[in-house]
Amino acid sequence: MRSAGVWAVLAVAAATLALPLVLDSGGLAVYVQVAVSASVVVGISLLMGYAGQVSLGQAVFFATGGYTAALVSQAGLPTLAGLLAAPVVAALCALVLGLPLLRLRGHHLAFATIAVHLIFLAVVAQTDALGGSTGLQGIPLLSLGPVEVSTNQGYAYVAWAVLAVVVVVARNIVRSRPGRALRALATSETAAASSGIPVGRYKLTVFAVSAAFAGAAGGVFAFYIGFLSPGMFPVSMSITYVVMAVVGGLGSVWGAVAGTALVTVLVHYLGVLGTLGGMPDYAPSVLTYAVYGLVLVLTVLFLPHGVLPSLADWWRRRSGAREGRDRAGEEEREAAPA
Template identity: 35%
Template sequence: MRFFFKTDYNQDINLTRDKVDRFWYGLLLFVLLAAPFVLEDFWLGEISYVFILSIVGIGLMLLTGYTGQVSLGHAAFLGIGAYTHAVLLHHGAPFIIAITAATLLSAFIGMVIGSRVLKLTGLYLAIVTLAFAFIIEHVLVKWESVTGGFKGFSVDRPEYFGIAITEDVPFYYLTFFCLVLAVLAALNLLRSPTGRAFIAIRDSEIAAQSMGVNLARYKTTAFAVSAGFTGFGGALFAHKIGYLAPDAFNILLSIQLLLMVVVGGLGSIHGAIFGAAFVGALPQLIAIGRDYLPETIARQPGLEPGLFGIILVFFILFEPYGIYGRWLKVKLYFSLFPMYKKATFKKQKSYTKSERNR
């Protein structure tokens, strides 16, 4: 059994908890860096896709998991980032300029949307963001001079020193570096006053406002930052799929992104990454499972969305803390065995005095 004691105020803002955590994270980084030497190109492509989903999941986690603002429109921000990046590359912009512009434009549009929906929460906010996703999808279809409409267009393959960065191994390292950058940026944001304000708004808007938190400012900031992360991931996503078309950024993708953070574990960067691994692997598992299902079931066109919905419902009912929450329970069980109590994670109903009459 290992106990952790805080003896310094700086421990609250450290990126890692102690030397043991630093060892395991270092080992994980070493394994991921060495993966191209032992894995085939197919698996490198799948892991790269998980890295991209993780970046997008971190963006949505900052908004939904840490600020408490539900969004069903993040496929729109993903599309904005992907199309902006691809169009700029097509017109000769360098890769760094294109991906930066895609991130900034997505963040700006997120800021505009966030400033317009300040008074909305819960279901109403989800409906507005869903409508925004439909609007962006319609724009991508009708703006044929830029997006190519339904026909779409192929994404350019930039080369540096004679090496195409979209090849399997270079693209793996590119997405891995971008994920590490996104994780460090999110962790530093969360341990700043801005991140603490996000969490305060999530826990209780009334209490946060009474402590001097500017709700309008920080909600708008949360939307902008979340959209920026998503647009950043969208630029990489454009290279992953190789060909952009409006139907790649539909409502099903928004639902998958929301499923990703809920299943992974709300309120945790680990949860965003675990959820990305789950959502990235699930289509492959469904494809394998079709071979063992009766033909009448395996040929159903709505099998994948239906399974996504069922999984989401089961996680909400039986494991609301997600995959990361289950991992914490497993670790605690072995740490406290045989003194572990079943009621350790029992959810208690508690209300602040200002919210009891809502």
């Protein structure tokens, strides 16, 4: 079973490395987009699934990372320094914002993070140093030592490498003393505090970690696209990230990646469908927005734990059925009404 898992990971890794070589330019753009978004979504999954906090402003940290990378590079510093500074500055912003925000819970926190997003957009649009509403132009290409990343294939590898780091960091946090503490406080802050867990500090830390993931992704995005403007980070972007996390399964690191891939690919091809000849003008936006809604509703109705965890459950139950009755599963069902 364990070796099967290792083979699966190797197969996925090999496919991940091979895909940029065979995809056409449209496919490659989607591929980069998946890796960039997934880095943000893994953070949201950690924040919502493990620490029980909702953020509908995660695109703010994505944008913060992007602007940081751009400004550092335009100041004449190495672009790699810009890429490394992106998650750091995003995490620092999260620490400052988190101090007051994380006193709120549930819907209040969700609304407050949307408000932060709107304020951020307004402030950036008015700040000349950030290019105002027209944005920052001419961001240099990313250089890794002597190698300048100039092709989309190159950015695909950079984006997936960043995602790999994000996944490893997230999994290492989850499977550890602080990870257990986070899962504990997500269900009962009172019980967690009684076990000596500093609830406030841990929530703030995981908020900063999720912001760092988003910031790193934003840094890659800035170099890849080459310009930034506030219009590129609408509130709907933050909501999309949450949809991806929910579809993939909150609290599942691989689920976050799968959910991102599923939603991104679906939305992309519906966009293609919407812009086919003979389609009305409103077709693309109707199709994409309808898809968010539909995917979210279907997931919540039929796969409340998300796509990947539900699949894993189904697989376990199938192999469990072969080995005989699954004792834990039986008892879980018995205890459910109590």
